[in-house]
Amino acid sequence: MHENDHTHKNYYAYRDTWDPVNNPGGTNEWMFLPWDKDLTFGINNGIPGVIADQDWPGNVCSPSHPFYGCSEHQKNDRQWNCLIDALHDNEIIRRMYLRRLRTLMDELLQPPNTPVAQRKFEKRIDELRAQLDIELSSSGWYRNLEMIKTDYLTVRRRHLFEKHSIHNPGYDQNAGIPDAQPANVTVNFGAIDFNPVSGNQDEEYISLYNPNAFEVDISGWSLQGGVEHLFSPGTVIPRYGRLYVTPNAVAFRNRLISPRGGLKLLVQGNYKGHLSSWGETINLLDSNGTPVKALTYPGDPSDQQRYLRITEMMYNPADGDVFDSQDYEYIELKNIGTAPLPLTGVKFTNGISFNLPGITLAAGDYVVVVKNQDAFATRYTLPADVQVLGPYDGQLSNSGENIKLEDSTNSTILEFGYKDDWYDITDGMDFSLTIIDPASAEPNQWDSKSAWRPSANPGGSPGWDDTEQIPVLGEVVINELLAHSHAGDPDWIELHNTTDTAINIGGWFLSDSSVDFMKYEIAAGTAIEPFGYIVLYEDLNFDNPGDPGSHVPFALSENGETLYLHSGKDGLLTNYSDQEKFDASETGIAFGRYQKNTGTFNFVAMSVNTPGSANAYPKVGPIVISEIMYNPVSGNQDEEYIELLNISDSAVTLAEYDNELLVDVSRQLADDSNGIAFDFPLGTALSPGKYLLLVKDIAAFDAAYPDAASDVRIFEWGAGGLNNAGEKIQLSKPGDQVEDTRYYIRVDRVNYSDGSHPAGDDPWTAESDGQGKSLMRKVLADYGNDPENWIAANPSPGQ
Numbered sequence: 001m002h003e004n005d006h007t008h009k010n011y012y013a014y015r016d017t018w019d020p021v022n023n024p025g026g027t028n029e030w031m032f033l034p035w036d037k038d039l040t041f042g043i044n045n046g047i048p049g050v051i052a053d054q055d056w057p058g059n060v061c062s063p064s065h066p067f068y069g070c071s072e073h074q075k076n077d078r079q080w081n082c083l084i085d086a087l088h089d090n091e092i093i094r095r096m097y098l099r100r101l102r103t104l105m106d107e108l109l110q111p112p113n114t115p116v117a118q119r120k121f122e123k124r125i126d127e128l129r130a131q132l133d134i135e136l137s138s139s140g141w142y143r144n145l146e147m148i149k150t151d152y153l154t155v156r157r158r159h160l161f162e163k164h165s166i167h168n169p170g171y172d173q174n175a176g177i178p179d180a181q182p183a184n185v186t187v188n189f190g191a192i193d194f195n196p197v198s199g200n201q202d203e204e205y206i207s208l209y210n211p212n213a214f215e216v217d218i219s220g221w222s223l224q225g226g227v228e229h230l231f232s233p234g235t236v237i238p239r240y241g242r243l244y245v246t247p248n249a250v251a252f253r254n255r256l257i258s259p260r261g262g263l264k265l266l267v268q269g270n271y272k273g274h275l276s277s278w279g280e281t282i283n284l285l286d287s288n289g290t291p292v293k294a295l296t297y298p299g300d301p302s303d304q305q306r307y308l309r310i311t312e313m314m315y316n317p318a319d320g321d322v323f324d325s326q327d328y329e330y331i332e333l334k335n336i337g338t339a340p341l342p343l344t345g346v347k348f349t350n351g352i353s354f355n356l357p358g359i360t361l362a363a364g365d366y367v368v369v370v371k372n373q374d375a376f377a378t379r380y381t382l383p384a385d386v387q388v389l390g391p392y393d394g395q396l397s398n399s400g401e402n403i404k405l406e407d408s409t410n411s412t413i414l415e416f417g418y419k420d421d422w423y424d425i426t427d428g429m430d431f432s433l434t435i436i437d438p439a440s441a442e443p444n445q446w447d448s449k450s451a452w453r454p455s456a457n458p459g460g461s462p463g464w465d466d467t468e469q470i471p472v473l474g475e476v477v478i479n480e481l482l483a484h485s486h487a488g489d490p491d492w493i494e495l496h497n498t499t500d501t502a503i504n505i506g507g508w509f510l511s512d513s514s515v516d517f518m519k520y521e522i523a524a525g526t527a528i529e530p531f532g533y534i535v536l537y538e539d540l541n542f543d544n545p546g547d548p549g550s551h552v553p554f555a556l557s558e559n560g561e562t563l564y565l566h567s568g569k570d571g572l573l574t575n576y577s578d579q580e581k582f583d584a585s586e587t588g589i590a591f592g593r594y595q596k597n598t599g600t601f602n603f604v605a606m607s608v609n610t611p612g613s614a615n616a617y618p619k620v621g622p623i624v625i626s627e628i629m630y631n632p633v634s635g636n637q638d639e640e641y642i643e644l645l646n647i648s649d650s651a652v653t654l655a656e657y658d659n660e661l662l663v664d665v666s667r668q669l670a671d672d673s674n675g676i677a678f679d680f681p682l683g684t685a686l687s688p689g690k691y692l693l694l695v696k697d698i699a700a701f702d703a704a705y706p707d708a709a710s711d712v713r714i715f716e717w718g719a720g721g722l723n724n725a726g727e728k729i730q731l732s733k734p735g736d737q738v739e740d741t742r743y744y745i746r747v748d749r750v751n752y753s754d755g756s757h758p759a760g761d762d763p764w765t766a767e768s769d770g771q772g773k774s775l776m777r778k779v780l781a782d783y784g785n786d787p788e789n790w791i792a793a794n795p796s797p798g799q
Contacts, residue, residue, distance in 0.1 A: 002041060002042070003040050004044040004068075007068065008075075008079045008080060008081050010036050012035050013030050014031055014032075015028065016028065016029055018250045027269050027270065028249065041152050041153075042148070046076060051064055052064060052159060055073075055163075060078070061075065062074070065164075065173060069081045069084040070084050070087075072173075073173070095215050096236040096238055098177055098215075099215035099216070100236050103181065103219065108120055108121065109157060112162070117700075125148060160177060164177045165177055166178050185212065186212070187218060187292055188210075188211055188293055189207070189295040190242055191207050192205065194277060199409045201406075202248035202251035203246075203251045204275050205245060205259065206223065206244075206282060207244050207259075208284070209237075212239060213240070215236050215237065218231050218237060220286075220287030221285060221292070222289075223245065223284060226282050227247070227275060228271060229268075231268065241266065243267075244259055246268075248269055249268070249269030250269075274412055276299060276412065278305065279298045280296070280444075281295065282296075283295075289723075301411075302407050304345075305407055305411060307335055308333060308334075308343070308407075309414070309435070310435070310446065311366070311434070311438045312435065313331050313396065313403075313418065314328065314433075316428045317329060317428075320378070323374070323378070324375075326396075327372035327375035328371070329395060330368050330369065330460075333367050334366050335361040335364060336438050339363055341361045342358070342360050343358070343361055343367070345407060345408025346406070348403070348405055349406050350404035351394070352392045352393065352395065353394055354390070356369070365386070366386050368382065368389070368462045369390055369392055370388055371390065371392060372391055373388060373390050380462055380463075382463040383463050386464075398428070400417065400420045400421075402415065402416065403416060403418070413443070414446050417447055423453075423577060424514050424564065425517065425566065429458070429517075429573065431457075431575060432461070433454070434452065434460070434461070434466070436451055436453050453575065455575055456575045457574060476505060476565065476576075477565075479496035479533065479592060479593050480496075480591065480609075480611065481494065481582070481591055482556070482609060483558050483560075483591070484586060486588050491543075491556040492537045492538065493556075493563065494535045494536075495565065497529065499530065499531070500530045501530055502528065502530055502532075503528050505527065505534075506523060507570070508565065508566065508568050509521055509567075509568050510536065511564045511566075512554050512556065512562065512564070513552075514562065518551060519550075519551055519553075520536075520541065520547075520549055520553075520554070521549035521551060533612050538555050538556070542554060543555045558736065559735060560743065561582070562580070562581045564577065564578075565578045580603045585735075590605070591603055592610070592615040594618050596788070597763065597786055597787060597788035604785070605619040607619045620781055620784070621747075622652050623645070623654070624645055624748045624777065625750055625784055626643045627774050627775065628722070628750070629775075629797070630724060631768070632704065633772035636704070637721050638697035639701060639705075641696070642722075643692070643798065645691050645692075651685055652686050653685045655684040675727075676718075676721065678715065680715070690712075692713050692715070693798055695714055695715070697716060697718075709799050712798030724769065726753035726754050727751070728750070729749065729752070733745050748784050749784060749785045750775075750784045752764060753787075755768075764787050764790070765792045768792040772795075773793055775792065775793075776791055777790060778791050
């Protein structure tokens with residue numbers, strides 16, 4: 001910002017003090033806090049004009065020098081700062097500073113040859129001017145804005161990029177600002193410690209090594225995989241230097257053996273998670289999400305890590321008569337090995353807190369850890385060989401949380417999160433979460449819904465295996481439904497048996513409520529033949545008070561909701577369930593299951609309604625997303641675009657009263673607010689076979705794609721952008737408005753990815769990820785949310 005105020009005192013510094021109670025994540029590291037920044041962008045009291053390139057050769061005062069504030073480059077009143085001076089006198093730190101300075105020059109100030117329309121500072125000035133015009137209603141201050149652009153920014157660019165360039169050694173007091181950092185710079189993994197000898201897992205670390213003869217700025221880079229970390233702004237690794245990354249910077253510096261504190265090491269904390277003793281893969285990604293390096297290490301797990309498993313959790317029990325409902329919580333553990341397993345030193349350290357006593361668990365046996373032993377004894381009678389331990393401190397969260405189980409060396413046995421929306425039936429309806437395959441060799445599976453199922457019966461099965469009591473021979477799915485029927489016609493629900501065995505669904509339940517799963521009970525003796533279908537109708541069944549199974553009549557909402565299917569017996573729920581969430585729908589258009597080439601299913605609008613038979617192809621169009629440029633090869637995200645096409649035989653009006661379309665980009669991460677949204681102006685129409693372009697920035701788009709079709713309408717979405725790692729793009733049109741809520745009907749959607757995940761998990765191509773190609777729809781009439789229907793191709797916006 002070129003702050004030109006009193007360098008000897010104009011700053012505050014803050015220490016992130018570690019405190020085990022109030023700030024356990026503290027690093028004990030210092031940071032500077034901006035303060036009193038009124039003398040920036042060329043303003044300086046006591047010096048006439050604009051201060052942009054005044055180094056004043058031969059004078060110790062140099063208010064425009066990149067090292068301003070040290071003893072050799074003082075303020076015009078000869079004030080300077082001892083700390084700044086010490087930092088610039090250190091050659092390593094000085095070079096790190098210059099690398100970070102060059103990064104900010106490239107990303108924000110931008111080189112002198114940057115086209116005016118693409119200059120970020122100038123663009124922001126114009127945006128603020130437009131807002132201020134509304135309030136100030138005057139133009140006297142316009143000249144000051146132009147001075148910032150012409151007298152400061154233009155001059156400052158030349159001063160830093162040219163005069164102080166490392167290639168201009170003849171300039172007096174040249175700072176030696178380096179060239180721009182290479183786009184594909186390499187940083188390697190160095191040594192790691194996944195099992196510290198102290199037994200304190202917080203002392204683990206990952207080291208990164210810079211093999212280059214220049215400093216590397218990794219601000220905004222990230223570690224992903226076994227641990228997660230976003231490198232903070234200003235993270236620079238010296239040439240041939242190392243950076244140590246750790247889950248706890250205080251614990252790392254307190255290590256008794258090297259690497260540790262006191263050795264002048266570059267350290268950054270605190271990353272999320274811990275390195276697994278089982279071995280895993282850690283990925284280093286740059287700020288665009290592009291893979292830089294991957295490290296896979298083999299690991300060396302203990303017997304407790306190999307053979308002790310959490311197999312069941314009752315996290316939200318049903319209410320009791322005497323005790324509070326949470327007093328009935330329990331966690332079941334099992335020895336999945338073939339030999340006795342000592343449990344000495346095993347402990348729960350997150351979610352709940354409990355140290356297991358020094359007992360030995362026989363091969364194949366269970367032990368149950370409970371919240372309240374007295375409450376547990378009133379509800380359960382366990383096999384004689386099953387020990388009940390407790391009470392534990394804390395309680396299992398009813399909404400889901402992270403559970404951590406550690407071995408005697410404080411290494412992680414299991415660390416996983418569960419969620420209450422995995423299965424509604426386990427959330428206060430007295431069913432437990434039960435692991436499907438306790439003998440699984442992959443502990444990371446405990447973090448996935450697919451690894452768990454509800455218990456076979458209410459109350460769970462602490463201390464024993466209820467697998468044989470699971471009431472389902474195969475799989476029954478909600479296959480198709482009509483929620484927005486024509487006037488006088490009923491809604492309907494189609495169930496499908498996906499197995500080669502007939503399944504009796506008599507006594508099962510359908511509902512549209514997450515608090516009452518038993519609104520409609522399917523008649524006793526109802527069976528679905530192998531690979532067969534059954535259709536239930538609103539007027540005859542689930543909304544018919546005359547049907548004995550209609551306990552609480554309901555109808556399907558045309559504005560979208562969730563439909564639940566649960567198995568049942570003797571008027572009670574059992575463990576099998578299926579559910580489908582559907583959005584607002586058009587009149588007479590059914591939703592159905594469609595299997596993508598990835599093997600997963602989407603529940604989407606169908607081209608033809610097929611109650612009682614196999615589903616048709618999804619409904620496509622009339623407007624489709626036909627091309628996406630989410631990561632331009634230049635790295636300039638302002639060149640992003642989305643191409644739309646009318647594949648129908650008729651013109652489509654994109655914006656008129658109650659008939660406008662909306663392009664909406666929503667992030668996969670709920671806390672990411674950098675998405676985009678765009679409403680078309682009223683009257684916008686698209687003729688048959690014609691394209692339309694939505695672009696981030698029109699000027700940047702025109703400069704990058706001068707050959708784009710001239711007859712294609714272009715709209716600028718402005719704020720936000722497309723995620724380089726992948727996300728969901730959806731084209732919608734408005735449905736009903738109920739009070740203040742507008743419901744939108746999906747027209748087209750694509751969940752794209754950058755192709756950086758392991759083969760089999762991510763069928764998208766990486767060729768479109770900054771490699772000069774866009775994602776293009778292969779067959780325009782095919783379903784757009786299937787990766788098989790997209791390819792990487794040379795950009796052709798509007799063609």
